[in-house]
Amino acid sequence: MKIVIDAMGSDSAPAVEIEGAIMAVEEFGYDLVLVGDERPVNEELAKRGFSGSKISVIHAPEKIGMQEPAALSVRRKRRSSIVVGMELLKRDEADGFVSAGNTGAVVCAATLSLRLLPGIERPGIAITVPTLTGTTVIIDVGANIDPKPIHLFQYGIMADAYSKYILHKTNPSIGLLNVGEEESKGTNFIKEAHTLLSESKLNFIGNIEGRDIYAGSADIVLCDGFVGNVILKISESVIDTIVKLLKQEIKASILATLGAAMAASAFGELKKKMDYSEYGGAPLLGVDGRCIISHGSSNPKAIKNAIKVAAEFKTQEVNKHIVEELESY
Amino acid sequence: MKIVIDAMGSDSAPAVEIEGAIMAVEEFGYDLVLVGDERPVNEELAKRGFSGSKISVIHAPEKIGMQEPAALSVRRKRRSSIVVGMELLKRDEADGFVSAGNTGAVVCAATLSLRLLPGIERPGIAITVPTLTGTTVIIDVGANIDPKPIHLFQYGIMADAYSKYILHKTNPSIGLLNVGEEESKGTNFIKEAHTLLSESKLNFIGNIEGRDIYAGSADIVLCDGFVGNVILKISESVIDTIVKLLKQEIKASILATLGAAMAASAFGELKKKMDYSEYGGAPLLGVDGRCIISHGSSNPKAIKNAIKVAAEFKTQEVNKHIVEELESY
Numbered sequence: 001m002k003i004v005i006d007a008m009g010s011d012s013a014p015a016v017e018i019e020g021a022i023m024a025v026e027e028f029g030y031d032l033v034l035v036g037d038e039r040p041v042n043e044e045l046a047k048r049g050f051s052g053s054k055i056s057v058i059h060a061p062e063k064i065g066m067q068e069p070a071a072l073s074v075r076r077k078r079r080s081s082i083v084v085g086m087e088l089l090k091r092d093e094a095d096g097f098v099s100a101g102n103t104g105a106v107v108c109a110a111t112l113s114l115r116l117l118p119g120i121e122r123p124g125i126a127i128t129v130p131t132l133t134g135t136t137v138i139i140d141v142g143a144n145i146d147p148k149p150i151h152l153f154q155y156g157i158m159a160d161a162y163s164k165y166i167l168h169k170t171n172p173s174i175g176l177l178n179v180g181e182e183e184s185k186g187t188n189f190i191k192e193a194h195t196l197l198s199e200s201k202l203n204f205i206g207n208i209e210g211r212d213i214y215a216g217s218a219d220i221v222l223c224d225g226f227v228g229n230v231i232l233k234i235s236e237s238v239i240d241t242i243v244k245l246l247k248q249e250i251k252a253s254i255l256a257t258l259g260a261a262m263a264a265s266a267f268g269e270l271k272k273k274m275d276y277s278e279y280g281g282a283p284l285l286g287v288d289g290r291c292i293i294s295h296g297s298s299n300p301k302a303i304k305n306a307i308k309v310a311a312e313f314k315t316q317e318v319n320k321h322i323v324e325e326l327e328s329y
Numbered sequence: 330m331k332i333v334i335d336a337m338g339s340d341s342a343p344a345v346e347i348e349g350a351i352m353a354v355e356e357f358g359y360d361l362v363l364v365g366d367e368r369p370v371n372e373e374l375a376k377r378g379f380s381g382s383k384i385s386v387i388h389a390p391e392k393i394g395m396q397e398p399a400a401l402s403v404r405r406k407r408r409s410s411i412v413v414g415m416e417l418l419k420r421d422e423a424d425g426f427v428s429a430g431n432t433g434a435v436v437c438a439a440t441l442s443l444r445l446l447p448g449i450e451r452p453g454i455a456i457t458v459p460t461l462t463g464t465t466v467i468i469d470v471g472a473n474i475d476p477k478p479i480h481l482f483q484y485g486i487m488a489d490a491y492s493k494y495i496l497h498k499t500n501p502s503i504g505l506l507n508v509g510e511e512e513s514k515g516t517n518f519i520k521e522a523h524t525l526l527s528e529s530k531l532n533f534i535g536n537i538e539g540r541d542i543y544a545g546s547a548d549i550v551l552c553d554g555f556v557g558n559v560i561l562k563i564s565e566s567v568i569d570t571i572v573k574l575l576k577q578e579i580k581a582s583i584l585a586t587l588g589a590a591m592a593a594s595a596f597g598e599l600k601k602k603m604d605y606s607e608y609g610g611a612p613l614l615g616v617d618g619r620c621i622i623s624h625g626s627s628n629p630k631a632i633k634n635a636i637k638v639a640a641e642f643k644t645q646e647v648n649k650h651i652v653e654e655l656e657s658y
Contacts, residue, residue, distance in 0.1 A: 132574070182398065186555070187555060211566040234542065236540060238564055241460070
């Protein structure tokens with residue numbers, strides 16, 4: 001098993017990536033390839049006293065920043081860690097790719113280098129969020145902001161395989177995000193997607209509303225990438241805002257201040273639970289390869305988990321299952 | 330000043346509406362009209378020992394439930410509290426309307442009975458949410474789920490007037506909700522709206538992302554009603570989920586349990602802050618009348634605040650300002 005890691009992606013690159021890679025080698029024994037600016041990468045490895053053949057370094061002097069336009073950067077920065085790393089997968093020199101860098105650039109490079117799985121029209125990013133009853137997969141959160149109804153149906157097929165073979169859920173339920181539960185609700189786009197899903201072999205439970213996601217009403221929630229992206233960013237910011245507003249409120253009372261200090265550990269646990277990087281990052285589904293996109297603020301554990309998920313995509317043959325399922329239609 | 334209240338709207342109707350109406354009479358001295366099933370309404374008034382000429386009751390024996398299809402119910406239930414109430418406005422027998430009932434039915438009845446303001450193509454629901462720096466208005470949260478770019482521009486005009494004359498903000502900043510800040514981001518729909526807003530006289534600050542809303546980056550956030558509806562429902566459910574997950578975490582530790590009990594009042598304050606009904610409900614902007622939509626779970630104070638906002642729409646001549654601004658283009 002050989003997994004490639006974009007060493008220059010996260011906000012704290014390359015330290016976080018290298019720490020996570022070392023953890024993955026020690027825990028799982030994979031062969032890893034760190035792609036990035038070799039000097040700081042080797043320095044970080046040396047600083048941690050790591051030596052041995054399980055981690056190799058491939059030099060990629062360019063870096064695609066978080067705010068850079070995706071398609072343009074991928075075309076121009078051919079020696080960037082994302083492009084160089086993806087080319088390793090393309091040439092079958094590695095089994096999976098993990099990046100905490102520019103999401104758009106990863107989607108773009110993956111689509112260009114690896115191409116899509118047979119029959120798949122668009123890739124989709126699937127995040128896993130904690131709910132009151134467990135976890136839920138939301139797809140797409142930004143790979144495809146203006147999809148057609150058929151793309152949502154294909155997201156259903158892909159997320160179904162991901163949920164079964166990686167998250168080990170039996171017969172995962174699939175909800176279509178809408179403004180109401182009734183079949184008559186929503187835009188024409190949503191209504192057409194509803195028809196496709198209703199006629200499929202998927203465990204489609206119909207429309208669900210925004211409030212149902214965190215209640216855990218469905219194992220999988222389908223939405224267009226624009227809405228999914230807003231959901232992802234809103235959810236993160238609501239949590240931050242609540243914590244900050246709570247702190248303001250709490251200052252108003254000595255008793256509450258004391259109380260908050262005592263409840264602080266619970267807050268910490270909660271924040272970890274709400275952080276999707278704990279679930280090993282978000283797979284880019286639909287490309288003919290295995291790409292895991294981690295959060296820019298990932299910690300080493302999140303990188304380690306992402307590496308593990310990339311490996312599991314290979315051993316569980318998720319892409320093969322997706323193609324077979326699609327072919328059965 | 331005469332405001333009509335749908336007495337059958339909220340989850341706890343008519344008790345909550347009547348309690349709120351009595352508070353509004355005592356505090357502001359308005360004349361109020363309660364529209365609903367007269368027997369329970371009169372019983373609730375009698376129970377509270379209210380008598381006097383400031384509150385009158387108009388019988389409306391039918392009720393449109395929360396889950397009923399909006400357009401169909403409004404057409405069929407001509408004797409429902411929403412339809413009867415709206416007709417009072419249409420005949421100029423009242424200055425404003427407040428309902429905590431079926432949002433779609435209120436939008437539909439208002440559009441049919443009152444018509445739209447000259448030049449306005451679609452109505453929009455504007456909610457006010459608390460942010461780290463104050464409050465932000467989000468429009469539209471569900472009146473129009475498949476808008477054109479021009480509708481978003483008109484929402485900007487309407488929310489600008491609302492923010493200036495009701496929320497008393499000077500030169501409110503307007504952000505367009507998108508998946509990234511760069512002008513090149515987003516769907517064609519968003520890009521066209523961006524162009525219209527850039528060329529307007531509004532204080533348009535460009536694209537903002539989901540995470541910027543609760544950070545308070547803009548006084549007004551424009552989005553289509555599908556996305557806005559999801560935002561509204563997600564935000565509410567994230568808060569509920571956090572509180573429930575925190576409780577689970579907290580149970581794990583005696584110290585944290587103690588702490589949580591002590592911080593409970595701060596939680597209560599926070600929940601109130603996050604509850605948009607505290608801001609007097611959400612105005613339905615763009616109709617030739619004054620309609621305030623309150624949350625189904627409104628408490629009496631929220632109803633009272635909504636009544637106050639309906640009255641302020643009249644005294645501040647918000648609709649006149651909207652029409653004049655639109656005519657200047």
